[in-house]
Amino acid sequence: MKLFYKISFLIFAAFSALSVNAQTDTKFNITGKIVDETKKPADFVTVVLYKATDSSIVKTALTDQNGSFGFSVSTKGNYFYKASNMGYKVYKSKVETLGDDQQIDFGTVQLASTTQNLKEVTVAANVPLVERKMDRTVMNVASSSIASGSTALELLQKAPGVNVDQNDNISMQGKQGVLIQIDGKQTYMSSGDVANLLRGMQSSEIETIELITNPSAKYDAAGNSGIINIKTKKNKGGGTNGSVTGALGRGKKFRSSAGGSLNHRTKSLNLFGNYNYNQRDRETFMEIDRIANVSPSNRYFSQRSDFSKKNHGQNFKVGADYFINKNNTLGVLVTGYEGSNIENSVNATRIGGTFTQQDSSVLANNVIRNKYNNLSYNLNYKSVLDTAGQEITIDLDYGRYKGNDDADYVSDYFFNNGSLIRPTVVTRNITPSVINIKAFKVDYALPLKKQMKLEAGLKSSWVTTDNNLIAEQFLNNNWQNNALLSNQFVYDENVNAAYVNFNKQFKKTSIQLGVRAEQTSSKGNSITTNKIIEREYLDFFPSVFINQTLNKNNDISLSYSRRIDRPSYDALNPFVYFLDQYTYSQGNPFLNPQYTNNFEFTYLLKKKYSATLNYSKTTDVITEVILPDNEKQALYQTNQNIATQNAYSLVLNAPVNLTKWWSSNNNLNMFHIRFKTPDIAGQSLDNKSTSFQFKSQHSFKIQPGLAAELNFSYDSPVTFGVMEIRTRYGFDAGISKTFLAKKASLKLAANDIFNTQINNIRSAFPGLYYTLYGLNDRQSVSLTFTYRFGKNEIKPARNRSTGLEAEQGRMKN
DSSP, X not given: OHHHHHHHHHHHHHHHHHHHHHHHTOOEEEEEEEEOTTSOBOOSOEEEEEETTTOOEEEEEEOOTTSEEEEEESSOEEEEEEEEOTTBOOEEOOOEEEOTTOEEEEEEEEOOBOGGGHHHHHHHOOOOSEEEOSSOEEEEGGGOSTTTTOBHHHXXXXXXXXXXXXXXXXXXXXXXXXXXXXXXXXOBSOHHHHHHHHHTSBGGGEEEEEEESSOXXXXXXXXXXXXXXXXXXXXXXXXXXXXXXXXXXXXXXXXXXXXXXXXXXXXXXEEEEEEXXXXXXXXXXXXXXXXXXXXXXXXXXXXXXXXXXXXXXXXXXXXXEEEEXXXXXXXXXXXXXXXXXXXXXXXXXXXXXXXXXXXXEEEEEEEEEEEEEEEEEEEEEEEEOSTTOOEEEEEEEEEEEEEEEEEEEEEEEEETTSOEEEEEEEEEEEEEEEEEEEEEEEEEEEEETTTEEEEEEEEEEEEEEEEEEEEEEEETTEEEEOTTTOEEEEEEEEEXXXXXXXXXXXXXXEEEEEEEEEEEEEEEEETTTTEEEEEEEEEXXXXXXXXXXXXXXXXXXXXXXXEEEOOOTTTSOOOEEEXXXXXXXXXXXXXXXXXXXXXXXXXXXXXXXXXXXXXEEEEEEEEEEEEEETTTTEEEEEEEEEEEEEEEEEEEEEEEEOSSSEEEEEEEEEEEEEEEEEEETTEEEEEEEEEEEEEEEEEEEEEXXXXXXXXXXXXXXXXXXXXXXXXXXEEEEEEEEEETTTTEEEEEEEESTTSOOEEEEEEOSTTOEEEEEEEOSOOEEEEEEEEEEEOSSEEEOOOOOOSOSSSBTTOOO
C-alpha cells in the first residue's frame, strides 16, 4: 500500500511541476467574441485555434456566457480559428499575425444558422451499421431496424467479432475476459448479473456499441480481450424533449417492453432521466450424453432437460448537471435496476450399460427463483482550469446489489420397470447475497505546447460480497440443514490504481505512451468451513500506441498493452449447485488472476476498410471447464487456471456501397488459439484450433423514410479449453418506417429466422466423452414503435465516466 501511494504522489508531483512550467511559459493572448443569428452572445461554442503555417491545432476553448473566448500561447506567428456549434455553420476566421504587441483580438463574429437545411441534412445522412475507427469498432445501434425489439445482450450477438455462449459468457475475437462498460462506467458485476442487466436493457436505450480490443492505460486494466462500451442515448440542447417506446414480440413465448426518456435543459441546468420495463418469457432445451469411466464397466447417461423461464426487469436513470460557470460543472446521477426470474425445469436422465440399454433413471423437477436489485449513486465534478484545456474530473460512487435465489429440487429414482429405487428426495437452497461497492476516481489532463498532452489519474475501489448458501433436505416431515453443502462466503477486495499517459501529435504521426499501476488486496473467507484465502499484489500495465498517416488514403497503427483479469466473485465462491445428482457446478476459491500481453497492428484504407493483426499471450488463463467426478459418476462445471493461451487473429472489415440504395458491412475474424497446461484434473492438455467468424450486414433504402436490413453470421468450429464448440450460423432481418415528420418510427425485426443458432458442444478433455446440445429461444419476431417529442436541436447531456467500471462486470448468479 505504501509503495502504491508513493508512486501516486510522484505522478502528481510531476504533473504539478509541469503545470507550473506550462503557465510560466505563457506570454501572448488571443481573444474574440461569438454571437448567434439574433446577435445575442453564444455560449458553449467550440473554438479551435490553428497555426496558419501547417493548420495544426494549437488549443481548444469554449465561449463563456458573454460569448467571449481567449487563448494564451507561448510563440509568435500566424493564427486562425474555427468556431462550431450544433445548428450553426462552421465559421473560419481570417489569418491574424501575433507580433511584438503580444495580442490578437479577432473581434466579434456572427454564426449563421443551418436550421433551414436541417431536413436535407437528415435525409442525406447515411450512418452505417458498423464503422471502423483507428482504435475501435463502432456499431451504430440507433440506425438499425434489426436492432429494434432486441435486448442489449441480443445486440452483442450481432456485433462483429463478438460471441455469447450458452452460459452468457461473452468473448471477443475468440477470447473470453471482456470488460463490459455502460457509458464508460464499469458495472462491477459478475457475468451472470451483467447478463441479467443487459437482458433488461432495450435497444431503444442504446446509441452505439464500441468494441475496444486494445485499451490504453487510462482504462481499468481488466479485460484480456478488451472492452465493450455500451453508450446509451443522450438528448440534445436547450429546452425540453424526450421519447416514448413500446415493443411487442414473440419467440416460443410472448415478450414485451416499454420505456421513455425526458430531458430539460436551461442555460445553467440540465435535468434528464429515463425508465424502461422488459418482460421476456423463454423456453429452452438441452440434452447431454456422456460416459462415466467407472469400474467394473462404463456407465452411460442420457439427460434431457426442458426449461421454461419467466424474466422481467426494469431500470431507470435520473440525473442533473449544474453548470456553475463555463469552466465548472457539478453533476449527480442515480441509476438502478430490478428484476426477477422464475425457471421451471424437468430433467430426465436415463442410465445404463450402453446408450440403448437402460437399467435405471432419474427424474428431477426443479423450480429456481431469482430476485435482484441494484442502486448506484454518482457525484461528479469537472473543472476546466485554463484556456489551454487543462482540466480535472472527480467521481465519487456508491453501489449496492442485493440478490435472493431460492431453488426447490424434487428427484425420483426409478428402476427400469418404473418402480422407485428409493423414496423421493426433496431438497432446497436459499441463497441471499449482498454486494457493496465504493469507488473514488480523479482524472487530470494537461495540454502542453507543440501538440503534446499529459494525462494522469487515480482510482480506488472497495468491494464486499456476502453470499450465504442454506441447503436443506426434507426428512421426516421437516426441513433439515445439509451441513455438507451449506456455507457462507464473504469476499473483500480493494484495488488502488494510478496511471499516466503522454500524447504527442506530429504532422502525420501520433504517439501515446502510458503506464498504469494497480495494487490489489483481497480476502476470501469461507465462514462455515473456516477457510481464509488472502492475496496482495502490485502490477504495472504499460501501453504504447503509434498512429501513422501515410497519405490521405492510407493509415497504419501499432499498439501494445498488458492487461489483467481477476476472477469473478462467484467463481471464487466454493458453493455447489446441483441440476440433479449427476450434474452440478462448483466454485473455485483458489483461482488466480490471469495476465495478457496484447500486440495489435491495424491498416486503414480510405478511412473505412481495415485489416487488423493481433497476437496475445495469456498466462494462468481462467477457463470454464466441464470435468468428470468419477466418485459420484457425475459431470460438473467449474473454473480453473489453465497454464497458457496463445491467440493469433486477423480481422478484416469492409463496408461496401453496392448501389445507391444498397450498402453492406462485412467482417471476417480469423483466429488461431492454443491452450496448454501440464495438469488439469490429473491430465495434461495441449489443444489448438484455427477458426473464423463471419458477419455480413446489409442495408436497403427502399424509399424516403422506408429502409430494410438483412444480416448473416457464421461461426466455424473452435476448440476452447476443454470444450469443442461446433458450427453456428443464423439470419436476421428487419424493416423500418419513419413518419409524422420523422418524429415517429415503426420497426419490424425477425431474429434467427431459420432457428439455426444452436449450441453444439463436445468434450476436448482426454478420456472424457460427452456431447451437449442446446436450443435457446432465439428465433423471434418483434414490432417496435418510437415517438420523439420536443426540441431536436439540443446539446447533449454530459457524457461522464464514473468510477464503477471494472468491478460490476464480475458478479454472477
